[in-house]
Amino acid sequence: MNVMYVVAIGSIAALIYAACMFVRVKGQPEGSAGMIKISTAVRKGAGAYLRRQYLGVGIFFAVVFIILLCMAFGGFLSYFTPFAFLTGGFFSGLSGFIGMRTATMANCRTAEGASRSLNKGLKVAFSAGSVMGFTVVGLGLLDLTIWYFILNTVFHSLPETERITQITANMLTFGMGASSMALFARVGGGIFTKAADVGADLVGKVEAGIPEDDPRNPAVIADNVGDNVGDVAGMGADLYESYVGSIVSTAALAVAAGFGVKGVAVPMMLAAFGVIASIIGTFFVKTKEDASQKNLLKALRLGTYISAVLVVAGAYVIIRLLLPEHIGIYAAVLSGLVAGVLIGAITEYFTSDSYRPTRDLASSSETGAATVIISGLSLGMLSTVAPVIIVGVSVLISYYCSGGNADFNMGLYGVGVSAVGMLSTLGITLATDAYGPIADNAGGIAEMTHMPPEVRNRTDALDSLGNTTAATGKGFAIGSAALTALALIASYIDKVKQLNPDIALNLTITNPTVLIGLFIGGMLPFLFAALTMDAVGKAAQSIVVEVRRQFKEIKGLMEGKAEPDYAACVDMCTKSAQKLMLAPALIAVIIPIVVGLLLGVNGVAGLLAGNTVTGFVLAVMMANSGGAWDNAKKYIESGAHGGKGSDQHKAAVVGDTVGDPFKDTSGPSINILIKLTSMVSIVFAGLIVAVHLL
Template identity: 85%
Template sequence: METMYLVGLGSIAALAFAGIMFTRVRRESPGSEEMKRISDAVSRGAGAYLKRQYRGVGIFFAVVFVILLCMAFAGLLSFFTPFAFLTGGFFSGLSGFIGMRTATMANCRTANAASQSLNRGLRVAFSAGSVMGFTVVGLGLLDLTFWYFLLHFWYTNIQPVATEAELIGNITANMLTFGMGASSMALFARVGGGIFTKAADVGADLVGKVEAGIPEDDPRNPAVIADNVGDNVGDVAGMGADLYESYVGSIVSTSALAVAAGFGMHGIGVPMLLAAMGVLCSIFGTFFVKTKEGASQRNLLTALRTGTYISAILIAVLSFFAVRILLPENIGVYFAVLSGLVAGVAIGALTEYYTSDSYKPTQRLSAASETGSATVIIGGLSLGMLSTVAPVVIVGVSVLLSYFVSGGAQDFNMGLYGVGVSAVGMLSTLGITLATDAYGPIADNAGGIAEMTHMPAEVRQRTDALDSLGNTTAATGKGFAIGSAAITALALIASYIDKVHQIDPNLQMDLSITNPTVLIGLFVGGMLPFLFAALTMDAVGKAAQSIVVEVRRQFREITGLMEGKAEPDYASCVDMCTKSAQKLMMAPALIAVATPIIVGLILGVTGVAGLLAGTTVTGFVLAVMMANAGGAWDNAKKYIESGAHGGKGSDCHKAAVVGDTVGDPFKDTSGPSINILIKLTSMVSIVFAGLIVAVHLL
């Protein structure tokens, strides 16, 4: 109980720090009137998109709320579940909204700060990213604290239970369900935002850079504002909602496993306390993010890595005392925390290696442009596939270590608890980790504003350096998110099986691979990420086609546009992207929610277990491949633009642009969305477990 007060304090500290960072960014000068005008246009476009998205998502949440309420009246769910579903979705969406608002305010301020020095530009962009990171952490802990105290009060005063085991069992079972709301909101935010941003990006690149031969972010391009809007709704609001659900999902699933492992209230306290301490460690780490003028990409990466590594070292030290105090008889749990921390850092470093133009893989990919776009595509696919090997090994080693050091050899549930704790350890310093990710789109927008307002060349050089760094940190953040999703999904699968046993203790589950329902579930689960990726990729293609047609029309029909004597109709491209994203995101999102329910009603609980295992395995590998291939294509283009292989405007550059165009939906739409798919299927299965146990054909 006392630990939860510390979690509440951690929430207050995170939100207070986010408020301080927001105020600091707002006090920066926004620059010239032209810079403010462009920034306001981006902000209005992003706001209009989110307003329309939340209106559509609100209908989905209302329908699901009614369904869950009906299940509660039928005795298949707790009455807290429908309301927990709503709060999970609300806080997930709110975190993305606050981050997006900050990012659209910070873009012109970052560009103006970069006119003074590279370090000032870095500090403003990173401070704005910190608002996103600490808002996600603060709201996540606030949601956890609220539900814990509400449920504790209910089951001790309103509907008292007989034992502490029943008390904590009821609390964790109800808290676990609000992850479905967070996952649902994250999926809509990621898929819808990803379709928007990549439709605009692809349309702007294909017509602007490839056909018309004008620079990136040229104000003559009608899709340039939509492109900047997309960076915010996809890479900021979408990523914020994504990692919010990873964060709270890992904590609540581990808390639920603590009950099965017999660790009681102290077992619940460990992941909660790790999260609270992680806030303080992340705040401390932010003060070490700084650089000097003329810094190379490696210098800039070192600046950001210094902050994250210091935070990780601090939590590694403090977590020992947390485990020592709460679980003195199970000190092996501490080594599970270390396993998760090391795995997160290692996956981030490997992602950086495969996607940064400071290393050989991306440099070799850029060299493939000398023989045309086809070899760039082949090289990028090969790189992405090769990059899956190390993350799989890292996650496998981390899971094994976490399982056995936590006592898995003696007690299966204790081992699973260790796996859950390792996921919490990986995400414990999410505040600063997400700040380095959200920083990227802000730097990208700043570069666009510098280009559109014709700022001095040295400013664009600085913003390009910050943007290129942002591509790498974004790729690293995606790798981190996907890795944490894989480990969290394992904990959620265990929570699902435990939930089934709570509903029907006498139910015998044959989970062997020779069981036909398990095998069929594995096949369906293995197929699901590919179906999901196909739908989201096709959605980007369809939306981009409409933007390509519109940009060509404006170039053709608006007299004086190419000469810079007339202004394009930016609003039409923003509106087209918004409508397309809202329409095309529904099919993949609904399939993700409906599939585990349909499989459960047909194949039963064992079929769902197979589905979750298949989705986790293929989803993890496919997501890593797509994210890393896309990141490498993007930075290979940037590497050529810095002067390699003929530089901007060369045939090599045009080939690299084609590769980057293919990679855009890989890394910013389909790949990142798959890690949400992995967790959402588990959350839906847990919430609907009562229905599946009661009603199924096989």
């Protein structure tokens, strides 16, 4: 399959570009000795956290590898699955690690760049974010091509149709490794970052009345560390999983639809061309001094939109060459791209302080914290309407334009292609998202090293932009998860039929096992969110106690005459996050297996459907409520409704504190939950088909 050589070239191009961006960022000046000291502390803290996390995750992967190997010996799995599970997890973790290392290296360099000009600060932060974006797509495509060439060699003696069936069936299963790594990275990183953030806010801003990122606050370094392990390493692993999962599930659906090798080539080529389009788009990201928030956002959006336009043109050529009799599939690509853009725009509307919803939320602070909480929850709930409609319309367009009215499997293939289309420009989309935590850390360094006010103003502008891009990035991640999950559910049904063509599938809602599965699946995101929210609360309590202790016991700390013990807070957050992430992570793996063994394949199908529907809506609601609370607080800090230190500001800080685990822990983690349950169901389908009670 010559197309895979093109995909390999796309992978290499992405990794080379990421390496060039890394060298560019590393070549920028680091700033003063104080800036280097703080940046080094953040880098060491993030490194220590990831080392401990990867050790724990390594044990989990070893146990699951042995279980999968035993299943392979029992005939329930291919012998390639356990090893594909390991490589999926390894590349997912590696992408997050590289992105995190770059981000912690770039924070002081961004602050130093901002001391020269706004555009310089933007370019450094965006270049560092590009390392994350292009590492994810590069390693994702590398994993795909390596396994394709291995499997193609192993099955070379089979006829082409049978060979591509075996290749896609085996490639589909390595998504479980990426999903598992993503969940641990997102949940653990999310607990760490929000425990530190909430602890720092409650004692620092609310009780002690000191500014955000004040060097006197013992939790401030832990807060900066958390931005990197949660919003960079966690987000990288998350979108790596969506990217790879959408491609391999669509490839498997191509075989079911009868498109064969050429149908498998379409999502691969779309991803490879998307790399080139994303690289071109990055050259258009620049701004002028004293740019407004809208101008800064426009600078980032311009690069993304140019990449999308290039994919629109390239996708037509790809489908015209590979599947000329099915040009309607091109509409599926367009629907995915447009859906991604629209979901981002809707998220921006509900979370940016440039628009009415967040400004109205800020005005609710006039009557206290309670009305801020009520208004924020209302805003988040309202914000779910448009994304659901957008995804629904995208699915309908993709299904029917791809020939779903004539062939069910062709329609499902169109839905998968739509997900790939949405993620095709992931290189630059993720770059704009990873940019946010870097700009946030740069602002913290500027504050802690007492850089001139104009520098802090520039980093504040970059940070505020980062809040908006992070919010839209989360909306994009959740929307792509919904489409990917739909493709994975279809792949699960197809996998079951391959295992046993005579199996009695009854997916009607009146089937008791399907209905029970729907209820369990609908409950699962709420259970997961409850556990992750509770974990943040417990971890934050320990940080609050420690920060209070240091303010009380370290003489001269509040006066700035003594240094706090930053390391104690980092270590405490690390231990808490590692311990508390286990329960929510394990239920995502265990529950679909238990449901399958009890209720069979029909019950699992119901669980996946219920989990996807409620998970998508709950994730959007939590992410948007949290983002709006954060930006409402920043809007007040800019001078509206009394400004910093006012009663309105204190009320908004409470809302932001509640919203932190909403937008950075539970919300983003749910989108991994809905994909991981599908992947686990696919991998364990052989066992479930053979052994179930009902």
